Amino acid sequence: MQMTGARILMECLLEQGVDTIFGYPGGTILNVYDELYSYQNEGRVKHILTAHEQGACHAADGYARSTGKVGVCFATSGPGATNLVTGIATAYMDSSPIVCITCNVAQDLIGKDSFQEVDITGVTMPITKCNYLVRSVDELADTVREAFAIARSGRPGPVLLDIPKNITAEKTDYEPLDRKLHGTNGRLGKLMMRSSHDFKAPEPNHADIDKLVDMIKASSKPLIICGGGVVRSRASVEFEDFANRIDAPVAITLMGGGGFRGRNKLTTGMIGMHGSQASNMAVDACDLLIAVGCRFSDRVALRPSSFAQNAKIVQIDIDRSEINKNVMTDHHIVGDARRVLELLNERVPEIKHDEWKNYVFSFKTETEYDEVKDHLTPSEVLSTIARILPQDTIVSTDVGQHQMWAIQHFHFDYPGQLLTSGGFGTMGFGLGAAIGAQVGNPDKTVLHVTGDGGFRMNCNELATEQYYKLPIITVLFNNGTLGMVRQWQHLIYKEHYSQPPLDRAPDFVKLAEAYGLGGKRVTNVEDFEVALKEAMSCGHGYVIDCAIDMDEMVRPMVGGGSHITQFMID
Amino acid sequence: MNEITRRTLAVLVDNEAGVLSRVARLFSGKAYNIESLAVGATDDPKISRITIEVMANDDQTRLLSNQLRKLICVHSVKTLLPEHAIRRELVLIKVLAQNSEARNEIIQIANIFRASIIDVSISSLTLAVIGDETKAQAIQHLLEEFGIRELVRTGMVALERGQYTIDEQTKEKGEFDYGKNVL
Numbered sequence: 001m002q003m004t005g006a007r008i009l010m011e012c013l014l015e016q017g018v019d020t021i022f023g024y025p026g027g028t029i030l031n032v033y034d035e036l037y038s039y040q041n042e043g044r045v046k047h048i049l050t051a052h053e054q055g056a057c058h059a060a061d062g063y064a065r066s067t068g069k070v071g072v073c074f075a076t077s078g079p080g081a082t083n084l085v086t087g088i089a090t091a092y093m094d095s096s097p098i099v100c101i102t103c104n105v106a107q108d109l110i111g112k113d114s115f116q117e118v119d120i121t122g123v124t125m126p127i128t129k130c131n132y133l134v135r136s137v138d139e140l141a142d143t144v145r146e147a148f149a150i151a152r153s154g155r156p157g158p159v160l161l162d163i164p165k166n167i168t169a170e171k172t173d174y175e176p177l178d179r180k181l182h183g184t185n186g187r188l189g190k191l192m193m194r195s196s197h198d199f200k201a202p203e204p205n206h207a208d209i210d211k212l213v214d215m216i217k218a219s220s221k222p223l224i225i226c227g228g229g230v231v232r233s234r235a236s237v238e239f240e241d242f243a244n245r246i247d248a249p250v251a252i253t254l255m256g257g258g259g260f261r262g263r264n265k266l267t268t269g270m271i272g273m274h275g276s277q278a279s280n281m282a283v284d285a286c287d288l289l290i291a292v293g294c295r296f297s298d299r300v301a302l303r304p305s306s307f308a309q310n311a312k313i314v315q316i317d318i319d320r321s322e323i324n325k326n327v328m329t330d331h332h333i334v335g336d337a338r339r340v341l342e343l344l345n346e347r348v349p350e351i352k353h354d355e356w357k358n359y360v361f362s363f364k365t366e367t368e369y370d371e372v373k374d375h376l377t378p379s380e381v382l383s384t385i386a387r388i389l390p391q392d393t394i395v396s397t398d399v400g401q402h403q404m405w406a407i408q409h410f411h412f413d414y415p416g417q418l419l420t421s422g423g424f425g426t427m428g429f430g431l432g433a434a435i436g437a438q439v440g441n442p443d444k445t446v447l448h449v450t451g452d453g454g455f456r457m458n459c460n461e462l463a464t465e466q467y468y469k470l471p472i473i474t475v476l477f478n479n480g481t482l483g484m485v486r487q488w489q490h491l492i493y494k495e496h497y498s499q500p501p502l503d504r505a506p507d508f509v510k511l512a513e514a515y516g517l518g519g520k521r522v523t524n525v526e527d528f529e530v531a532l533k534e535a536m537s538c539g540h541g542y543v544i545d546c547a548i549d550m551d552e553m554v555r556p557m558v559g560g561g562s563h564i565t566q567f568m569i570d
Numbered sequence: 571m572n573e574i575t576r577r578t579l580a581v582l583v584d585n586e587a588g589v590l591s592r593v594a595r596l597f598s599g600k601a602y603n604i605e606s607l608a609v610g611a612t613d614d615p616k617i618s619r620i621t622i623e624v625m626a627n628d629d630q631t632r633l634l635s636n637q638l639r640k641l642i643c644v645h646s647v648k649t650l651l652p653e654h655a656i657r658r659e660l661v662l663i664k665v666l667a668q669n670s671e672a673r674n675e676i677i678q679i680a681n682i683f684r685a686s687i688i689d690v691s692i693s694s695l696t697l698a699v700i701g702d703e704t705k706a707q708a709i710q711h712l713l714e715e716f717g718i719r720e721l722v723r724t725g726m727v728a729l730e731r732g733q734y735t736i737d738e739q740t741k742e743k744g745e746f747d748y749g750k751n752v753l
Contacts, residue, residue: 121588122591125591125592125595126595126599129640129642130641130642133588135587150642191642194645319640320636320639321633321636321637321639321640323636324629324632324633325633
């Protein structure tokens with residue numbers, strides 16, 4: 001059937017089962033929005049208009065992380081496209097599957113510095129799994145199919161599709177193709193036949209699995225790391241089964257939150273720079289370290305040369321290029337975390353490691369903060385949240401002290417429950433991600449934990465929250481400073497507090513009210529509890545502005561590049 | 571052998587727009603200077619072959635190859651070890667030859683190096699020489715005496731000795747065994 005490029009794009013999105021699009025219109029993408037008009041009116045897709053393209057990209061990312069589906073966002077050319085860049089890089093670093101669709105100026109205007117023209121495929125080359133500038137309307141459908149396949153397959157990641165405006169208006173034949181047939185037809189089919197690219201996760205080598213089973217049998221002090229790969233492959237059940245079987249303590253990375261049930265007795269808490277004593281001491285003392293879906297970033301393996309120095313290191317990762325990248329390993333298995341764990345669970349016997357566990361759990365798995373009477377503390381706030389909000393509340397965070405406090409404190413139960421920018425450390429990620437998560441999970445409570453610095457960056461998305469009636473609870477740790485910067489300056493830079501104070505506007509309660517949302521400033525835990533209950537029952541977005549002390553620190557802390565047990569502060 | 575030496579990577583890619591910049595930026599993004607780069611279509615016009623030379627150690631070369639393999643446009647990557655590969659580049663040198671004495675001397679040098687004279691004018695000669703970098707350096711050094719006006723090189727191209735090719739069907743098994751980082 002003859003169709004315009006814009007209509008083909010919409011049809012291809014439906015082929016992929018896309019029902020939600022986050023985006024922002026503009027000059028070059030108008031043909032697409034014109035098609036969207038009828039699709040939305042027919043109820044076939046829902047479009048969420050954000051306040052800023054960055055918010056749309058974070059929302060698509062939060063949607064993808066929380067639902068496991070591919071997030072989709074639309075933006076126009078030029079500034080619309082470049083506003084996506086931080087969001088794309090955030091998704092890339094955390095392997096989140098999103099497809100960004102931008103429209104560029106018409107082909108006869110490309111390369112002439114036309115109005116709102118930018119080479120966005122050039123700009124995003126280093127931060128996408130793959131990107132495309134569509135050159136003809138005939139290849140549009142195949143390109144969209146390829147983009148989605150690449151975004152969701154293997155190690156997931158962002159893909160960008162740039163479509164010149166004239167192509168969205170030109171017509172060509174479009175044949176609907178069921179998603180099951182994409183892998184055997186057209187360009188994607190050809191790509192799949194190339195032996196060098198396996199879009200399906202590679203089947204783990206069984207000999208490699210057997211070797212790991214032998215290593216586990218020979219080990220008396222095994223430790224498992226739960227990384228982001230466990231979350232991405234939704235392998236929490238298999239992972240927990242594996243950990244229980246071999247009775248090994250489990251350290252969780254920032255990105256691994258939700259991959260392993262936080263209340264399981266085997267968890268040693270977070271690992272790395274702000275890792276618990278138990279996790280960091282266990283890494284140093286173990287004789288076998290099994291890292292599942294973990295790339296040993298510099299925030300985990302602070303000093304790669306002495307990381308797990310007494311252990312045989314085994315890395316399980318879907319991405320071959322991660323093996324031996326940061327830490328040299330003794331053995332590795334390339335494959336999807338879930339499949340590898342399934343195969344392991346078939347083969348490993350049940351083992352007990354009581355003596356080793358006694359040693360590991362003699363150290364603290366959680367930070368104990370001193371009780372303070374005269375002001376509100378982060379741990380009081382977080383304990384109250386954990387007591388009152390439903391167990392399955394989705395938590396999104398920005399970046400900084402509040403992020404570490406929240407992740408250290410909460411026990412996550414399932415993949416997709418924690419949305420945080422781990423790799424890229426994007427301040428301003430939280431609100432957009434919370435919006436995406438709430439849209440994708442309308443029945444769940446969504447909690448947005450943030451700080452005054454990160455919230456100020458993208459708080460314009462409160463408008464989106466209000467318009468779409470998203471009952472997101474924002475808990476703002478307001479210490480009037482860039483807390484993590486201040487902490488570093490306190491510990492490392494001789495208390496030269498260069499530029500972190502944020503003793504400035506706005507009044508966040510008035511801001512929330514200006515956006516038509518509820519808000520309350522609280523200075524003690526009793527008031528906080530009242531505000532939280534009000535936030536839960538009010539049915540719309542709510543901002544709780546918690547006054548906390550600026551000298552609160554994230555504990556423990558190990559300096560960058562230091563040995564993992566050299567705690568700067570406990 | 572984990573020293574930084576000159577490494578030769580052969581890469582088969584789709585012959586499409588933008589592919590070269592995808593491959594090249596992988597090196598620049600990791601702060602490697604590309605020592606030499608040569609690109610051209612292969613016997614299959616849909617596929618180009620890129621030969622890249624870079625200063626790196628074993629670990630770095632392995633990481634680069636693995637990162638390259640992740641690109642959708644890349645079909646295969648192989649590190650060509652100097653002892654198992656033939657490497658050649660073409661160098662064109664325009665050299666001053668103001669009188670017949672100079673011209674004769676240059677022609678003699680060209681003969682010794684099996685370079686060919688491909689252009690001549692009243693005051694200059696242009697030579698074409700094929701070889702690896704030592705040969706090109708040697709002739710360049712000799713011609714500097716006369717005054718080099720311009721010099722251009724194609725970049726090194728390389729093929730493995732013997733029956734093996736970069737193509738996956740005939741590749742040594744280890745290379746494409748997904749679980750192993752064999753180069």
